[in-house]
Amino acid sequence: MADLADHLFVALVLPLTHDFRIDEPGLRRLVRHYAENKKFAAVGGLVANPEAGEIFYLSQDEKRRALDIVMEEASGKMPILAGTFGWTTHDVVQTAKDAKAAGVDGIFCIPPAGAMDITTSWDAEKYPEVWLDQIKEQDRAVDLPIFTHPVAASTAAYGIGLPKEPTLQICREVPNVVGWKMTYSYGGHRLISRALRSQAPRVAIMGAAAHYFHENLATGDFRGTISGSWNYALNPMLSHIEAWRRKDIDAANQIWNGGLVQLHEYIYSEWGRLHIRYKIAAWLCGLVDSPLMRPPMPKPRKIEVDTIAKLLKEAGIETISKPDPEMAA
Structure with missing residues (x-):
């Protein structure tokens, strides 16, 4: 379990056809982009059906099919996690069982x-059972390592991440929880990291908001990742992390300040546009x-396409030459 949490997991976006069906050949190509990169495959991992992969808008059959494709292309090459969201706890448990059956x-x-x-309106500190009970149901059903996506109603202390007390309660009551995705503001990340290190040290701190990675790596508040930013900046992100891990601070600073931080900061500057911007990039x-997501997710705006294209180039990331203007609102 400990080794699993050391990996740099990609929260995969979901390729779609023009009529919003799963683009199966496109998904295979995307997965192979990671699985066939020997350098990344040695340290990385994939998350099928994450929030960035539009799990909220997939049927049970579509979730199974997307996972099957990821498994067919990458099983045995790198670790694979499966998102288990469903609209009822029964659906969630069935999704978890499907994931276990897929391997x-x-x-x-x-x-x-x-x-x-x-x-x-959920008060997570007063009523932690709203999510805790659902996690326990999945744990009883499949007995697999669990990574969390702890989003919650926004607070001043934590941003959109789950507060400290319910976080620690979940980690305490569900031993299979081995990784905690850091869906937090910068200050919230620091508070939760300290709490996990001191009170639940077996639970890995999984970097998510890539515009904080430089500081997170400097302070040690970083073990693995579950991040959608790997969908657009694989090579510079990997080089940046490698530089920190070999303690080459000059190289890390050069990569970070050479356009990577500016790109990440724009992607994360509006939480309500985050997943749209992952897919545009x-x-x-x-x-x-295609950069389009299933409605009600909105179309990208031209200013977003233009800005991200400019920032990708400034970060040294190769882009397609002529984006289709019809893809943007």
């Missing part, structure tokens, strides 16, 4: 969604054939 290395648990009672890198 995944672990599951990626996403909080419940739906009524405001468990979304915008993946499209501009030629990794997917």
Whole structure:
């Protein structure tokens, strides 16, 4: 379990056809982009059906099919986690069972969604069982390593991440939880990292918000990742992490300040556009054939396409030559 949490997991975007079906050949190409990169495959991993992969808008059959494709292309080459979101706890448990049957290395648990009672109005500190009970149901059903996607109603202390006390309660009551994705503000990341290191040291700190990686690596608040930023900046991100790990601070600073931080900062500058921008960037890198997501996810805006194209080039990342203007609103 410990080794699994050391990996740099990609939260995969989902290639779609013009009529919003899963682009199966496109998904295979995307997975091979990572699995056939020997340098990345040695340290990386894949998350099938994460939030960035539009799991909220997939049927049960589509979730199984997307996972099957990822497993067919990358199983045995790198670790694979599967997102287990569903609209009811019954659906979530079935999704977890499907993932285990497919042979995944672990599951990626996403909080419940739906009524405001468990979304915008959920008081996670007072009622931790809203998510904790669902995690326990999955744990009993599949007994696999668990990584979390701990988004919650925004707070001043933590941003959009789960507060400290319910975090520690989940880690304490579910021993299979081995990785905690850092869906937090910078200050929240620091608070949760300290709490995990001191009170739940077996649970790995999994970097997510890539615009914080430089500081996170400097302070040691970083073990593995579960991040959508690997969809657009694989090579410079990998070189940056490698530089930190060999303690070459000059090289790390050069990569970070050579355009990588500016790119990440724009991608993460509006949380309500994050997944749209992941996919725009993946499209501009030629990794997917369309930047569009399933409605109600909105179309990208031209200013976003133009800005991301410019920032990718400034970071030294190759892009497609002529983006289709019809792909943007």
